[in-house]
Amino acid sequence: MIFSGIFLKSGIRVFVWTVLLLLTHLFVSAQQQPPRPVTIYVNPSQGLIFGAFFQGLSGGTVIIYPDGSRTVTGSIVQANLGFPFSPAIFEIDANPGTLITIMNGPDVTLSGSNGGFLQLHVGASSTGSPFIATAVPPARTLVRIGGTLIVGSPLANPAGSYSGSFLVTFIQE
Known part of the structure; x- marks a missing residue:
């Protein structure tokens, strides 16, 4: 018992x-699931493109803004010879509400097809930094980044095609 x-x-x-x-x-x-890592898509045809321009004796700058507009300073003259100009466009695949900070890399040197070098300073982004991803997948948040091209005299920077690459880091927080 x-x-x-x-x-x-x-x-x-x-x-x-x-x-x-x-x-x-x-x-x-x-606790909610941890955020999935962001994925950055770069379209090679949507790189930072400065288009055609003529340089005067003293040089100057060519500026591409995130909204796609272009301005020049100094003795640079804009030319519309059928060459496009545009900001670099990145597509960000992230969960809505993800906080992302953009960190631009250092200035870079672009090499010319006929010799010479130009300096490129990576500019501001269309979203600002930091920004919050808003697109719901499968849509992506678009980020447009402009830049400033520093052009010297024709002797230092002969006419031609200049190319190079720049670094932009997207940090998920």
Whole structure:
């Protein structure tokens, strides 16, 4: 009899603990899943393109803004010879609400097809930094980044096609 009394008390305890655990489950919520890593897509045909321009004796700058507009300073003259100009366009695949910071790399030197070098300073982005991804996948958040091309005299920077690459880092927070 003593053995069955202990078993009965033990069975009641198990039942009570089970009920308490079930009730506790109603009030406890789990932590949300960690964010998935962002994916950056770069379209090679949508790179930072400065188009055609003529340089004067003193040089100057060619500036591409994130909105796609272009301005020049110094003795540079814009030319519309059928060569496009545009900001670099990146597509960001991220969960909506993801906080992303853009960190531009250092200035880079572009090499010319006829000799010479130009300096490129990576500019501002269309979203600002940091920004919050808003597109719901499969759509992507577009980020446009402009830049400033520093052009010297014709002797230092002969006419031709200049190319190079620049670094932009997207940091998910």
